[in-house]
Amino acid sequence: MKVEILTVGTELLLGHIVDTNAAWLAGELAGSGVDCYHITTVGDHVDRIVEALSAALSRAEAVIVCGGLGPTHDDVTRDALAAVMKVALVRDDALVEKIRGMFVAKGRTMAASNARQADVPSGAMVIPQRIGTAPGLICPVESPTGSKVIYALPGVPSEMKEMALRAVFPELIRRRGSGSVIMSRVIRTWGLPESVLAEILAPRIRELDANAADSGNGMSPTLAFQASGIDGVKVRVTVKAADALSATILLDSEEEIVRGLLGDAVFGVDSVTMEIAVGAMLAEGGLTLGLAESVTGGLIASRIVATPGASTWFRGSVVAYGSGVKQDVLGISDGPVVKREAAREMAEAARRLFGAAIGLATTGVAGPDRQENVEVGTVHVGLSGPGEHTAVLSVQLPGDREQVRQLASISALDLLRRELISNSRHV
Amino acid sequence: MKVEILTVGTELLLGHIVDTNAAWLAGELAGSGVDCYHITTVGDHVDRIVEALSAALSRAEAVIVCGGLGPTHDDVTRDALAAVMKVALVRDDALVEKIRGMFVAKGRTMAASNARQADVPSGAMVIPQRIGTAPGLICPVESPTGSKVIYALPGVPSEMKEMALRAVFPELIRRRGSGSVIMSRVIRTWGLPESVLAEILAPRIRELDANAADSGNGMSPTLAFQASGIDGVKVRVTVKAADALSATILLDSEEEIVRGLLGDAVFGVDSVTMEIAVGAMLAEGGLTLGLAESVTGGLIASRIVATPGASTWFRGSVVAYGSGVKQDVLGISDGPVVKREAAREMAEAARRLFGAAIGLATTGVAGPDRQENVEVGTVHVGLSGPGEHTAVLSVQLPGDREQVRQLASISALDLLRRELISNSRHV
Numbered sequence: 001m002k003v004e005i006l007t008v009g010t011e012l013l014l015g016h017i018v019d020t021n022a023a024w025l026a027g028e029l030a031g032s033g034v035d036c037y038h039i040t041t042v043g044d045h046v047d048r049i050v051e052a053l054s055a056a057l058s059r060a061e062a063v064i065v066c067g068g069l070g071p072t073h074d075d076v077t078r079d080a081l082a083a084v085m086k087v088a089l090v091r092d093d094a095l096v097e098k099i100r101g102m103f104v105a106k107g108r109t110m111a112a113s114n115a116r117q118a119d120v121p122s123g124a125m126v127i128p129q130r131i132g133t134a135p136g137l138i139c140p141v142e143s144p145t146g147s148k149v150i151y152a153l154p155g156v157p158s159e160m161k162e163m164a165l166r167a168v169f170p171e172l173i174r175r176r177g178s179g180s181v182i183m184s185r186v187i188r189t190w191g192l193p194e195s196v197l198a199e200i201l202a203p204r205i206r207e208l209d210a211n212a213a214d215s216g217n218g219m220s221p222t223l224a225f226q227a228s229g230i231d232g233v234k235v236r237v238t239v240k241a242a243d244a245l246s247a248t249i250l251l252d253s254e255e256e257i258v259r260g261l262l263g264d265a266v267f268g269v270d271s272v273t274m275e276i277a278v279g280a281m282l283a284e285g286g287l288t289l290g291l292a293e294s295v296t297g298g299l300i301a302s303r304i305v306a307t308p309g310a311s312t313w314f315r316g317s318v319v320a321y322g323s324g325v326k327q328d329v330l331g332i333s334d335g336p337v338v339k340r341e342a343a344r345e346m347a348e349a350a351r352r353l354f355g356a357a358i359g360l361a362t363t364g365v366a367g368p369d370r371q372e373n374v375e376v377g378t379v380h381v382g383l384s385g386p387g388e389h390t391a392v393l394s395v396q397l398p399g400d401r402e403q404v405r406q407l408a409s410i411s412a413l414d415l416l417r418r419e420l421i422s423n424s425r426h427v
Numbered sequence: 428m429k430v431e432i433l434t435v436g437t438e439l440l441l442g443h444i445v446d447t448n449a450a451w452l453a454g455e456l457a458g459s460g461v462d463c464y465h466i467t468t469v470g471d472h473v474d475r476i477v478e479a480l481s482a483a484l485s486r487a488e489a490v491i492v493c494g495g496l497g498p499t500h501d502d503v504t505r506d507a508l509a510a511v512m513k514v515a516l517v518r519d520d521a522l523v524e525k526i527r528g529m530f531v532a533k534g535r536t537m538a539a540s541n542a543r544q545a546d547v548p549s550g551a552m553v554i555p556q557r558i559g560t561a562p563g564l565i566c567p568v569e570s571p572t573g574s575k576v577i578y579a580l581p582g583v584p585s586e587m588k589e590m591a592l593r594a595v596f597p598e599l600i601r602r603r604g605s606g607s608v609i610m611s612r613v614i615r616t617w618g619l620p621e622s623v624l625a626e627i628l629a630p631r632i633r634e635l636d637a638n639a640a641d642s643g644n645g646m647s648p649t650l651a652f653q654a655s656g657i658d659g660v661k662v663r664v665t666v667k668a669a670d671a672l673s674a675t676i677l678l679d680s681e682e683e684i685v686r687g688l689l690g691d692a693v694f695g696v697d698s699v700t701m702e703i704a705v706g707a708m709l710a711e712g713g714l715t716l717g718l719a720e721s722v723t724g725g726l727i728a729s730r731i732v733a734t735p736g737a738s739t740w741f742r743g744s745v746v747a748y749g750s751g752v753k754q755d756v757l758g759i760s761d762g763p764v765v766k767r768e769a770a771r772e773m774a775e776a777a778r779r780l781f782g783a784a785i786g787l788a789t790t791g792v793a794g795p796d797r798q799e800n801v802e803v804g805t806v807h808v809g810l811s812g813p814g815e816h817t818a819v820l821s822v823q824l825p826g827d828r829e830q831v832r833q834l835a836s837i838s839a840l841d842l843l844r845r846e847l848i849s850n851s852r853h854v
Contacts, residue, residue: 013463015454027442039468298728301746305724315749319728322742
């Protein structure tokens with residue numbers, strides 16, 4: 001089954017926003033085993049939307065169109081849908097009342113223009129809105145190449161996703177019947193440069209390529225890399241299989257091979273970030289964490305508090321930024337603060353201050369200028385605990401201010417992760 | 428002049444990456460006053476690239492195609508270009524040697540496959556590569572609708588941008604001759620809900636629409652809104668004018684009108700974030716800031732340290748996350764901590780601890796669950812200083828955990844901004 005994606009919005013053509021909706025929809029289609037060969041973007045312009053929908057319907061069985069369902073005069077996707085279906089737009093009075101009710105529930109009055117959102121092409125089915133005020137539409141179209149369908153979704157990402165998952169994909173999968181699925185898994189790593197990672201995996205990639213060439217059906221797994229700043233270096237495994245179960249078995253087997261090759265560099269898969277991986281180990285060991293952040297400036301803390309369940313193991317952080325703060329608040333010895341000994345002292349201070357089992361600290365130079373005659377990108381991570389254990393990691397990180405901070409944050413958490421692994425092996 | 432964008436890459440159709448290239452190119456085209464009405468994405472597939480190029484050339488004077496110029500067998504954009512130009516691909520031996528030289532310079536050996544990157548459609552001009560190994564191409568095409576051109580650029584964003592700025596846009600602008608430019612400015616606001624903002628600006632928008640309809644040339648400024656979480660609610664002014672100077676004058680004049688209507692809700696334009704705006708005021712007043720962050724968990728600190736020059740006014744932050752930390756580290760009174768009085772005490776503690784002129788603090792419930800019987804989204808911001816001054820702001824914020832934190836961060840900084848404005852008015 002082929003489906004095309006059409007995103008509508010003049011702001012996309014002016015480059016004001018990046019089209020994350022298309023990427024999300026494409027990923028979901030691929031995950032459902034639906035082929036998508038074209039993504040098109042046009043502005044809020046009836047004729048161009050009509051033309052793009054017609055072209056898409058001539059090539060595919062279904063089109064997902066996203067955007068242009070709002071209340072303003074710019075929002076003309078409904079008009080284009082009616083034109084493609086060759087029917088009239090009819091105002092749905094019950095829908096007007098529903099939209100009015102959504103405003104009233106928020107203590108507001110519905111503007112007259114919002115009633116436009118209740119205009120439905122005759123014969124289309126309404127997808128009830130749950131988050132925003134724009135309902136979605138399922139529009140059957142009789143075309144020279146058969147009975148097809150257009151799914152129209154709002155352009156606001158949260159509204160679009162909720163509606164796509166609830167009403168569009170289940171319907172699409174039902175329409176598609178059986179087929180093949182494409183699934184992928186992201187193996188997250190830290191500690192090996194991308195080039196080293198590539199070298200380690202090169203023989204396996206050659207092997208997979210050869211298998212694919214031999215079988216000629218393109219069903220062999222593929223591996224791809226992506227350096228992702230604070231999210232580490234990702235290895236993406238993609239497989240195509242007859243069904244989700246077979247695909248999962250292929251993914252599991254390939255993950256095992258990659259883990260075998262990369263060892264402790266792998267910290268998690270898919271949505272398991274470094275914070276989540278570290279948090280799980282701390283929670284399991286009944287350990288708590290306190291931070292002292294200089295170069296990372298609160299970045300580690302803000303990543304941690306976004307992690308579900310962090311309150312069981314995260315105590316807090318002191319962001320020591322102004323000069324003298326490390327001495328006054330953390331009690332660090334006078335003198336230079338961008339050095340290994342300062343990182344260790346800061347970690348001990350954080351541990352003590354927050355009454356935590358482990359203290360973790362960062363100090364370094366994010367740039368743009370050298371500091372204390374130390375080069376930009378130099379970062380020291382200090383660790384104190386559990387027990388008498390201490391450790392310091394010194395790294396030279398590439399990139400600008402923001403990138404140094406991001407890489408310093410993941411480096412710090414990775415030091416903690418590796419110490420916890422090695423602790424558990426020694427016990 | 429109309430130009431279309433075609434991005435090529437199966438990874439785009441699988442949703443593995445977001446198409447930031449298209450957004451960047453679209454923004455640059457708009458800034459150069461070139462109309463772009465279609466963006467299309469297809470995979471690494473010769474026939475579909477040929478078809479998409481032909482469709483684009485039937486509608487526009489030029490096409491920028493991006494991606495598929497790499498060395499692997501997947502990279503087939505060159506083949507598609509030759510097919511559209513109806514010419515042969517000819518290997519450019521001098522170009523092969525140049526690519527080989529780039530590898531040698533890095534101490535590496537060129538793989539045989541890289542020679543493919545020197546295949547040039549007969550009659551195309553080569554854009555020399557500076558960053559990667561893929562040269563770009565300028566391909567003249569004689570079509571039924573006239574002499575047109577295709578610019579082919581690599582898909583790696585840094586290589587694409589460098590080449591587009593160096594070779595494509597200057598050539599495009601020369602081709603276009605004189606024309607108009609589209610420019611926009613973002614006016615950033617906080618404190619007014621989007622609907623209230625819309626109501627205040629509605630008469631002005633109607634006026635602009637009427638002007639545009641009267642003149643019939645679409646040259647009147649337009650206003651659009653966008654709620655952007657931690658970045659506030661943005662009002663985007665877009666103008667079209669004969670040249671950059673006239674466009675700037677129009678933008679200045681419209682900005683003045685919008686500022687007149689929105690007053691203190693406006694905190695900055697374009698890249699001036701709330702942190703930058705607040706930082707400028709603190710630096711000007713010679714004031715320093717210390718934070719105590721509970722619900723925001725280090726988010727305010729990490730935003731501030733990303734601000735150039737923050738070290739002159741930012742002292743640090745205590746992220747008080749675990750239970751008891753507010754009492755133990757900040758010396759807050761025992762009892763509930765999600766309340767106005769706790770926010771004030773935390774602000775005073777932060778001010779004292781960091782020896783700052785002003786203390787700012789956040790406490791609240793980010794969710795997913797109620798806490799101390801207080802509803803999710805309830806946030807109190809405390810302010811202490813300068814001098815004897817104190818203030819507390821209580822807000823009820825919408826959204827999930829992450830959104831509540833983001834909105835709490837900007838709300839806190841906005842309280843500080845407004846207090847500084849009112850202070851300066853009373854002096």
